[in-house]
Amino acid sequence: MADLSRAERAPRPAAPSGTAAPMDRAARNARAAAAHQKARRVGPVFWISLAWLALVTLAAVFADVLGLAAPDQSDWMALKAPPGTGGHLLGTDPLGRDVLSRVIHGARVSLTVGITAPVIGVGLGLILGLAAGYYRGWIDEVIGIVIDSWLAIPGLVILLLFSVLYGGSLFMVCLSLGLLFIPSAARITRAATLSCTGREYVLAARALGASDFRIITREVFPNIIWPLLAFVMIDIPIAIVVEGSLSFLGLSVQAPTPSWGGMISEGREYLEAAPHISLIPTAVMFLTVLSFNLAGDAMRRRVSGGRGGAI
Amino acid sequence: MPYLMRRLQRLLIVLLVVTFSTFLLVSVLPGDAAYQIGGMDASPEEIEAIREDLGLNSPVILRYLSWVAGLIQGDWGTSLLTGESVWDALVERVPVSMQLMVMAQIMALTLAIPAGIIGAWRPDGPADRALTAVGFACVSMPGFMTAILLIYYVSLHLGWLPATGYEPMSAGLWANLKPMILPALSLALVEWTALMRTLRAEMISTLQENYISLARAKGMGTLRILLVHALRPSGFSTITILGLQVARLLGGAIILEQIFGIPGIGRLLVHAVYTRDLVVIQGCVTFFALTYVAVNFLVDLAYAWLDPRVREARSHG
Numbered sequence: 277m278a279d280l281s282r283a284e285r286a287p288r289p290a291a292p293s294g295t296a297a298p299m300d301r302a303a304r305n306a307r308a309a310a311a312h313q314k315a316r317r318v319g320p321v322f323w324i325s326l327a328w329l330a331l332v333t334l335a336a337v338f339a340d341v342l343g344l345a346a347p348d349q350s351d352w353m354a355l356k357a358p359p360g361t362g363g364h365l366l367g368t369d370p371l372g373r374d375v376l377s378r379v380i381h382g383a384r385v386s387l388t389v390g391i392t393a394p395v396i397g398v399g400l401g402l403i404l405g406l407a408a409g410y411y412r413g414w415i416d417e418v419i420g421i422v423i424d425s426w427l428a429i430p431g432l433v434i435l436l437l438f439s440v441l442y443g444g445s446l447f448m449v450c451l452s453l454g455l456l457f458i459p460s461a462a463r464i465t466r467a468a469t470l471s472c473t474g475r476e477y478v479l480a481a482r483a484l485g486a487s488d489f490r491i492i493t494r495e496v497f498p499n500i501i502w503p504l505l506a507f508v509m510i511d512i513p514i515a516i517v518v519e520g521s522l523s524f525l526g527l528s529v530q531a532p533t534p535s536w537g538g539m540i541s542e543g544r545e546y547l548e549a550a551p552h553i554s555l556i557p558t559a560v561m562f563l564t565v566l567s568f569n570l571a572g573d574a575m576r577r578r579v580s581g582g583r584g585g586a587i
Numbered sequence: 588m589p590y591l592m593r594r595l596q597r598l599l600i601v602l603l604v605v606t607f608s609t610f611l612l613v614s615v616l617p618g619d620a621a622y623q624i625g626g627m628d629a630s631p632e633e634i635e636a637i638r639e640d641l642g643l644n645s646p647v648i649l650r651y652l653s654w655v656a657g658l659i660q661g662d663w664g665t666s667l668l669t670g671e672s673v674w675d676a677l678v679e680r681v682p683v684s685m686q687l688m689v690m691a692q693i694m695a696l697t698l699a700i701p702a703g704i705i706g707a708w709r710p711d712g713p714a715d716r717a718l719t720a721v722g723f724a725c726v727s728m729p730g731f732m733t734a735i736l737l738i739y740y741v742s743l744h745l746g747w748l749p750a751t752g753y754e755p756m757s758a759g760l761w762a763n764l765k766p767m768i769l770p771a772l773s774l775a776l777v778e779w780t781a782l783m784r785t786l787r788a789e790m791i792s793t794l795q796e797n798y799i800s801l802a803r804a805k806g807m808g809t810l811r812i813l814l815v816h817a818l819r820p821s822g823f824s825t826i827t828i829l830g831l832q833v834a835r836l837l838g839g840a841i842i843l844e845q846i847f848g849i850p851g852i853g854r855l856l857v858h859a860v861y862t863r864d865l866v867v868i869q870g871c872v873t874f875f876a877l878t879y880v881a882v883n884f885l886v887d888l889a890y891a892w893l894d895p896r897v898r899e900a901r902s903h904g
Contacts, residue, residue, distance in 0.1 A: 421597070421600055421601060421604060422604070424601045425604040425605045425608070427879070428601055428876045428879040429605065429834075429872055429875050429876060430834045430835065430838035430875060431834075431835075431838055432838035432839075432842070433838065433871070433875055436856065436857070436860045436868075437612065437860075437872070439860065440860050440865075441612070513727065517729040520731070520732075521730075521842055524731050524842060525842065525845065525857060527860070540731065540732065540735060544735065544846070547738060547743060554735050554739075555735070555736075555739065558732050558736065561732065562728055562732060565727040565728075565729075566723070566727035569726065573723075
């Protein structure tokens with residue numbers, strides 16, 4: 277054990293670049309081990325991200341008991357008040373509504389959509405991907421065509437179509453946004469299922485006379501679920517961003533329910549005189565999306581041993 | 588080339604499925620065009636007359652086929668509200684959106700290629716780490732947020748570029764380019780990270796190849812190895828991403844055209860959505876699907892051009 281840990285802490289070789297002459301095997305192993313070790317530490321960035329996410333989540337959950345002004349209550353004495361004046365910590369918007377309260381209530385929409393939509397999408401994608409990867413043949417072909425067709429239309433356009441046809445309730449936004457995550461989840465599941473069904477244990481189960489359903493649920497599913505859960509983590513910030521775009525266009529949850537995208541859009545006209553109206557929700561949304569990205573990446577690195585990229 | 592033929596076949600099926608479903612969506616679901624034209628207070632007889640008039644009572648397949656025949660002849664229907672031909676509206680607006688996206692993609696590549704090469708040259712070095720961090724911040728920043736910040740700083744504070752507006756090419760090149768810079772940059776700043784990370788990853792693995800070691804052993808300079816020998820074979824995934832990004836760019840352009848007041852296809856679509864102009868929506872979606880298919884086929888062609896082995900290898904895979 278002592279030898280191993282010393283090897284892990286071995287200094288990096290003199291020329292660590294990719295163009296370097298081939299290293300000898302020992303040095304390369306030592307470097308790989310060091311990189312691995314490094315990757316397993318999550319570092320302060322992870323904890324800061326997590327702290328921010330916890331703060332936003334707690335604020336959203338306990339929004340009603342924080343003693344804030346109601347998000348749709350106008351303070352007519354303080355319109356477009358800059359942050360810190362008139363008892364409004366983050367100022368007010370053009371209708372005199374408290375920006376802090378609106379940001380916190382807007383977090384409810386963003387977090388609800390951000391978590392529900394990927395779960396719906398990955399869930400449905402999982403079923404399609406399992407079917408395609410396990411049964412192959414024409415089922416695979418048909419699902420492939422459906423997924424390609426789904427991808428042929430930009431996601432935002434699909435969402436616009438849905439908002440025309442079914443309106444913008446929170447439930448519909450979650451559902452239609454969830455549908456956008458099906459193709460990528462289905463592709464990943466299909467690939468994982470394909471590599472899984474060729475293994476001996478699946479063959480053994482089949483030889484023992486297990487039904488397809490049993491093989492899929494007991495043998496294949498437990499082996500592909502982890503990469504998919506990591507995938508949910510990647511989808512959360514995307515869902516928040518897309519919901520933001522949709523509410524920026526006024527096609528997500530309807531006013532007066534506050535949402536971050538809607539707030540950014542409302543403040544656009546006052547960017548010169550009262551920039552805080554747009555910039556505060558922008559900053560909060562940026563930090564939240566960034567935190568989800570950083571936390572997700574750190575978790576992915578931990579699981580995959582340092583090979584995870586940023587995207 | 589069997590591989591390309593197979594891809595083309597698949598893409599054509601996709602086109603068929605997409606056009607058929609958009610057709611169904613717009614023509615079959617409740618609240619169809621007859622109600623749009625007749626208005627809320629039209630009597631059932633009036634609605635029926637309009638339906639008959641529009642040919643909405645014949646079988647779906649026949650209507651689909653005649654609609655496709657119309658598409659091919661340039662008859663994309665007319666707007667339910669303005670009576671403007673959808674084809675004319677598209678022809679007028681598509682070049683504007685196209686310009687926006689091409690400018691954005693050129694900016695994104697200008698950022699991504701050098702950044703990707705630097706990252707691959709010294710992976711995990713200080714420059715690579717800094718670029719990765721910046722990239723991370725950029726992907727966490729959707730286009731409309733970048734746009735707000737750029738307008739706030741570049742337009743309102745520095746006063747360098749206009750915050751909104753559009754000038755046609757006839758007003759002069761600079762007059763045309765000037766208002767497009769900020770929207771294109773807003774798009775580019777989101778998209779460049781994916782390009783940079785992909786190029787970096789692929790180039791790192793290219794640099795492990797034997798012929799790179801050979802080039803190095805021959806005493807070739809680092810810059811020459813990176814730019815001449817490693818860049819081209821590392822372009823595959825980047826080109827795929829470039830193709831995949833077209834759909835995302837179209838989505839991003841929709842919002843940015845709205846913010847910057849650019850009369851492109853995105854504005855046409857959003858306006859149609861606000862006014863529930865289903866025929867225009869249908870036209871836009873069909874156009875998006877056509878673009879997707881065309882771009883993906885071009886990506887496949889680019890593969891074959893970049894690496895002749897692909898034609899063979901992929902036809903067996």
